[in-house]
Amino acid sequence: MKPKVLILRVAGTNCDFETEWAFALAGAFAEKVHINQIIRREKKVSDYQILVIPGGFSYGDDIAAGKVLANQIKLKLWEEIEKFISQKKVIVGICNGFQVLAKSGILPFNSKQLITLEWNDSGRFEDRWVYLKVEENVSPFFKGLPEIIRMPVAHAEGKFLPQNNKVLNEIERNKQIVLRYCDKEGNLTGYPYNPNGSIRNIAGICSKDGLIIGMMPHPERAILKYHYPDFLKNEEKEEFTPSFKIFKNMVKYFS
Amino acid sequence: MNYVREIDILNADEKELIEISEKNLLSLDIEEMKKIKEYFLSIGRNPTDCELECIAQTWSEHCYHKTFKANIQYIEKNGKKIEKFNICLLREIMEVTEKLNYPWCISVFKDNAGIIKINEKYGAAFKVETHNHPSALEPYGGAGTGIGGVIRDILGVGLGAKPILNTDIFCFGPLDFPYEKLPEGVLHPKRIFRGVVSGVRDYGNRMGIPTANGAIIFDDRYVYNCLVYCGCVGIIPVNKIEKKVNDGDLIVVIGGRTGRDGIHGATFSSASLKENIPTSVVQIGNPIVEKKFQDVLLVARDLNLYNSITDCGAGGFSSAIGEMGKDIGAVVYLEKVPLKYEGLLPWEIFLSESQERMVLAVPEKKVEKLINFFASEDVEATVIGKFVKTGKLTVYYKNKLVCDIDIHFLHKGIPKKNLRGFFERKREKPVNFKSKNIKEDILKVLSSPIISSKEEVIRQYDHEVGGRTILKPFVGYESRGVSDGVVLKPFYETYEGLIISCGINPFYGEIDPYYMAGCCIEECIRNIVSCGGNPEKIAILDNFCWGNISDERELGNLIRCVKGCKDYALKYRIPFISGKDSLNNYFKRKDGKIISIPGTLLISGIGIIEDVRKICSTDFKKEGNIIFVLGKTFNELGSSQFYRVNRIKGGIVPKPRPEKTLSLMKKIHIGIKNQLIKSCHDCSDGGLITTICEMMIGGNLGCKIDFSNVLTEEKEIEIVLFSESCGRFVVEIEKEKLNEFEKLFKNEELSQIGEVIEEKELIGFWANKKLFKIPLELIYRSWTSLNF
């Protein structure tokens, strides 16, 4: 079965096109849906298997990144989202989407807010390619990936920060960490390899069951080998990148 | 309440007419005021405030480009030879495109942007604007609304194009300019710089459009008037390029609400900066408002819900509706316009330049659907009038007539200007300045503000949102190297590509603006070609920013520059597809002294390639590969970065050699397509040595070069290293491909100068004698030493 992917759009969403393309290329039926269509009940979240909150600046990231959309989800979509989660469907938050999942409490434990994505240590928006270490984790979507993968990050507020060490240790113990920033060799080092100062270099996490994913880096911008900034030097053989495999894995999960 | 003021011009004499113009900030001169008086005499009444404002905006330099349309008597003196002829600047530029007459230039000089054909289904639209005055006063808001404005130009070209790239080019005063020398009311260059960068960043990033090409120039003369160029590229289906307002179409405004902001923007930006400025001319943008309607607009376009569109920029509704209705006529009801707050006078509503608004012409039977469609994503769309065949621009406010003028007079009534320009050619003489320490001079050039890395700035822009950016601003090892341009893959389904780059060098203009024009055009093409572009598939845009053009000599410089644009564009066979000018970028100090910017020409280029997989980057790829210089080096150090860092004036300015270079570039295109050339970087600011250092940084590799092997007119180390002669590229070739390479470049000027080495250092020789050795680490450190 071709899974149906709902790519949630709001004012300020801007990675919806490339995310739609990535899912379509991976074999899913992807559809961009505006939040108003759900609120007006023209579209139902329950008709889909995968819900994506893509990158962008939802509502301008005014007040704080992803904050207003997080408020809106709690106020207006909560019932539908709860049901979606309980049915073991998949939710993916990339960049701004991760900020929304963190601030609405959906990640890491679907409770009150326990983690955040703070301002980068540099105090600025930065776009750069990073190395990511794929951690041993509970999510089915990072299986079969090389140990180190590459994608770009592009954000101002991406510093992973837990409320306290208890939360952090629990996430680690549950194998909920999927990606950490590292250098070429896989060492967890500082700036610019850790582009924002994230605690323990955390770049992406998942829920306890591994079906809800939140990550700051952009896999949808690293689909083809031609997306790599040095593709002219390193003549990769594979047309598609390991990042693309993440999309493939999600589609495969439902087929 | 009396909303409308009548202005008595019928009884005004010349002195009073000028007073009226000045008092109301109309920026109209006496000839224009007399023409207006004549018109109103003919209809037997005085104008209203709204009418006078409307005419002033439409006739402003910013909207009408009077100088470029003027009849200019031009005198050029070259030694004892004197040439004298009449010239129209806009004609000169447009003639290039007409003469070349390429079928792939599908919409030029008539819409909000120029459009070239990518394939049978799609075209690429490109427009570059300036937002200088607002950025000087409120850098963050000024730059943000600048980028917002040019994006709307792209959304408003044809029936709307989808923006996929922003470009930005800035000229600022030196970042270390002494505070005590700043006149009151002028912001420090550092503050302008930071504000402008944040403004472009916050607006562009929020729009979801990558910002991936640009340049930054520093000079003392930009302290009082910074330049902020913002460009935008969009893609548009070829069947959506034609637009036509029909009689009876409703006028619909979409997007943001109207406030008092930006009133007099057009007239203000056509005048010089003085020390007292009104607050209303600056404003802050709201990118999310623009993003929201961008999302819906392109869908509405494909549902054929409207017949025509334009953006609401300078001059507000007056300009947008006046322009759209210029063949028909329009009736507007200002009380229907959604306002940010109450209390605006009718003329303020009509002239306001509030951001994030566009005007559509919508057939009556589709209007309900259109309004509901926009409302579904929380975008306000409101009917404010109707296009009707009256030949008049008629405006009401609460049943009171506030404006009723003949459309023909509004658009054609402006008296043609007669101007005079004068240019005297300088005798160029070589300076023969000798370097005391070559190694030190190399590092000095690399660390100069213009050459040094702008990474800290560029990283703040999202340069790959959309997933279309293939060749990024940074390339090579740890993305440290710089690109000559950006390569985009506009469609997810195919490998077709666009290459965008630019050329700018105001310093050459100090010696001769004619050659500056040639150099800028060539630099832009060179950049595109060294990324893999086809020199026969490039179109360019001109943006002139000039100083006080009421001075005959400054106007003469501009004319000389335009002549250069025409001659060189024709010689390179490259068409202009759009352009813009921003004049009167000067500052009048309290003591009356006028400080003008250096005449600055920006050439932006867009090239089309068949396959983004067959491109080239600037970083050295592998040790053992052979390094060549293509093209010949001349004693052309005038206004070079080498002379600038050593404070040397004069010298000989680079002279492009189109025939030689064009033939060379065609072969480079083939060499890259056949993957014969492993890396390619053009030589421009900072000369050959800068090019080589940048290739090393990108490759994280060293090289061994014998500079005496460089093909040159004069075998002097300073000339070989630092001359900025046009038509040169450095390329890297694999040893086993040498024969193939030399065969391809047979009969071209080429010199084998060295090879890439594993050791991370630059080892320079002269006739087999070692001259210097510089560690790559030191080169990188110097190049990244500028503190923003």
Added chain:
Amino acid sequence: MSKEFWIIEIHKKKNIKDVFGQDTKKSIEEIGISEIDEVKVSNLYKIEAKTDKKNIERIAKELFIDNVSDNFSIYKKTRTKKGFWIVEIFLKEGVTDPVGETARKTIIESKILNDVVVKTGKKYYIKGKINQKQIKEICEKILANTLIHNYFILKKRT
């Protein structure tokens, strides 16, 4: 009830890096005022509505702050702080305030209030050996652009 003003001040918790404070400190030093010990920055939301403090608290808590990294306080009149100069900056009347507009919309959507105006501002706490003239210089050269901003200085309490 008549319309009243409240100010919600949102600042980083103690253990969170105040990146903007550090940036501002650097900028102040660049104009030659070097005697700065510390700069802290808060975001201000001036709320104009007919309501009581409890609702303003709800707005801050439920809609504005980040539970992990922010604290907030609510006041009507700015109070001085020992050892710190305080500068408050707001946009002038009529200047577009996108964040204020978004904040207004999210309040209305939450149904906590149905009629409200929000204006955003910044508050700087500056510690160091500086005088009134210098603080004015800091405001005009770095913190505010008087074309679009109003600023207020509160003297350091010693």
